[in-house]
Amino acid sequence: MTLMLSVPLTLSNFSCYSPVCIDSSHFIMSLAAEAFVSQIAEDQILLSDCASSLAVQAYLRMCNLPVQVSYRPNAEYMSPSGKVPFVHVGNQVVSELGPIVQFTKAKGHSLSDGLDDVQRAEMKAYMELVNNMLLTAELYIQWCDDNTAAEISRPRYSSPYSWPLNHILAYQKQWEVRRKMTAVGWAGKNLEQVYEDVSQCCQALSQRLGTQPYFFNKQPTELDALVFGHLFTILTTRLTSDELSEKVKSYSNLLAFCRRIEQSYFEDSQAGSSSRGYSKGPSLF
């Protein structure tokens, strides 16, 4: 069985418009279904969705589950929570990292079983830190910075639609994100303050990581997958300015951390079919 992850994807990458890709070489006994990670099409996907999708992919790979990534322009509308990515296993559809982690746990795959209570509490807290600060900052930069919104986010987001739907949907999305920023108290911030927050968050992650290979010693956990997903995407995505990736680049242990995960979980299978969905621009090397 394979897990299907739905993310908006590009056409060049796959056979992905067919709903199920079965790869017998990746058959896993304990999980009796194909998992597909679905995301939005690659020329459509935005930084924040890309980061969340990569985090889920990294997590599934760390669990040693076969992943088939499938890019759909309407992935957002297919997802039960309206957010990408989602996995499609057998007849079950689960979206977002938290529920996916619980789902795989129920199937007997867990990365955090070795942690004690305090470590588990800290792991969850740091995961919320990433969601609370990095993800919100990504959304802010995408939709609330007028330059980025006009040059990157709106054109990409609306690329599958024709006039006038493209304008309507893009502005609707932008409006929704802006109201969310008001609700979480970010509306009053300017771009500088947002970069400052990203920097603060990276500093916290960097402090926590220290010189360890992973956040909790030698074994990766879902926190590692989440941090990798966001930092790697920030590092490899070109935006209107480099400032965001520069903030991350100033923490050398985080860079090394991203490289390490890329090498151990993405590089070696490059030739294999499971890397099909992995095409996020330049690698760190």
Next chain:
Amino acid sequence: MAVPSELYCWEGDWGLPSVNTECLIVLAYAKFSGAPLKIHKIGNPWRSPTGSLPALKTSENSSLSRPSEIIIHLRKQKYNADFDLSAKEGADTLAFISLLEEKLMPALVYTLWIDPKNYVETRRWHAKHAPFPLNFFLPGRMQRQQLERLRLIRGDQELAAGEEVERELYRDALECMNLLSQRLGSNKFFFGDSPSSLDAFVFGYLVPILKMKLPNGKLQQHIKSLDNLSHYCSNILALYFPSDRREDSSHKVSSQPEGCDSDHEPRVTRPPFSRSPVTLLPRGRGGRGGALRIGRRIQLIFKAALLPLFQILKLTLPQKLLRMTG
């Protein structure tokens, strides 16, 4: 330090220095760091310099509203409760604050403002503490704002009170409390023997859950079952806010008979600033008494006429709305 900054925050009740989480965070941080603040406890957010509570009016005459901004401001003035923390502890602080904001805050908003049974209580409290005529619409307005906020945070425009939403939000909240309890263990504070800004945040989120008496007390039951967390909160209350505890007992005696009878509301509606300095009192005394009596009479007439109408509207409107969205 010239003049101390002035802090405006919601009044307290149930033995709490304030009923609002964000106000509690700032109050606790000020106590922990020893910052001298002139505190105005009010029931009318329109009195605050920013129009919302809490608000800090600094000596440079600017005003701040978000707890994190206020804490940064105090830190800049050398009132720093996090001085002894290591870099890693600083990182943990940030992480656990995020955990509270993501997991506990939505459930807290839900339990105070959206849960229909509890909202009756919340509305009554705010109506009691807001001055006439704001008491008629301020609570409803606040509820709409909170509902909107919850909808945007959850990304669900149709969100309304209901079992499923409650179950999801409370599951996150209970998990969050368990994690905090595990992290705290048998420590006195989160990082050793002295309180830091993380303690202010945890206290601000948990103590209202622990102390407020609300009809639907699922969150309260859970926190009471976590001994170390409930001790931790009571301990901070006893150590840093001893006066509010006493106030609570006297308040209970005097307000008990009024609790159930809404016609007695005005007596509890103290004029704003009543606990704060001098300036207003002497000049006002003579004339104000008369004005107050006339004002109160008008208020009572209004209430007699309008209250039934309001009640009918209140009863019918939400249900209609529910039906529409559901």
